[in-house]
Amino acid sequence: MNLLEHTIVARQDTSLSQLKQITDRYSSIVTKNKGEVIQTQNWGLLNLAFLIKKNKKGNYIHFKIKGPSSLILDLEKSERMDKNLLRYMTVKVKKFDLEANYFSGKDKEETDTSKVTKKNSN
Amino acid sequence: MQKKRNNKKKSQSNFAKLSIFQPNKYKFKKKCRLSIKGAPVVDYKNIKLLKRYVSENGKILPSRITNVSQKKQRELSLSIKRARNLGLI
Numbered sequence: 001m002n003l004l005e006h007t008i009v010a011r012q013d014t015s016l017s018q019l020k021q022i023t024d025r026y027s028s029i030v031t032k033n034k035g036e037v038i039q040t041q042n043w044g045l046l047n048l049a050f051l052i053k054k055n056k057k058g059n060y061i062h063f064k065i066k067g068p069s070s071l072i073l074d075l076e077k078s079e080r081m082d083k084n085l086l087r088y089m090t091v092k093v094k095k096f097d098l099e100a101n102y103f104s105g106k107d108k109e110e111t112d113t114s115k116v117t118k119k120n121s122n
Numbered sequence: 123m124q125k126k127r128n129n130k131k132k133s134q135s136n137f138a139k140l141s142i143f144q145p146n147k148y149k150f151k152k153k154c155r156l157s158i159k160g161a162p163v164v165d166y167k168n169i170k171l172l173k174r175y176v177s178e179n180g181k182i183l184p185s186r187i188t189n190v191s192q193k194k195q196r197e198l199s200l201s202i203k204r205a206r207n208l209g210l211i
């Protein structure tokens with residue numbers, strides 16, 4: 001079992017309901033392949049540093065996944081086909097830091113974790 | 123004429139102060155900020171930190187300018203490249 005961090009950049013003109021669909025779809029793929037989504041973070045609309053497929057902004061979704069590494073193959077296979085996505089990246093990590101959220105200003109879900117990050121910054 | 127000669131002598135004496143054989147007072151080397159206790163974690167999500175080690179054009183700054191240790195520089199360059207891939211930097 002590996003600890004994986006997975007981030008997705010979606011197009012700027014995707015609606016909120018579409019974003020939810022995307023997150024549900026990929027988390028279902030993870031669970032199908034004997035994986036487990038430990039945390040999902042929605043970083044929101046962020047400015048891209050450069051144009052990607054004529055997009056100035058991107059919707060960032062971040063997953064923390066625990067599961068076998070064969071899961072990545074299936075995930076990225078379907079992401080390559082997806083026209084709503086601009087980029088995707090998986091990183092293998094030794095340890096999760098579930099508290100730190102560098103984009104907490106635009107986060108909706110976690111209220112508890114944002115408090116923790118404030119404490120750390122002080 | 124005499125005045126000019128005097129000036130020359132003065133300038134020479136100033137140069138002597140700036141010789142290579144300076145006392146150790148003037149030589150100082152900054153320590154690496156990232157390997158101190160309680161330093162921030164180098165991560166591709168921590169854009170605020172990464173932007174300090176990137177030039178205005180988005181190039182990675184060499185460690186001889188930023189005084190980062192060799193180990194941390196390797197971590198930095200990896201995480202900067204990851205952030206670039208996501209379009210964050």
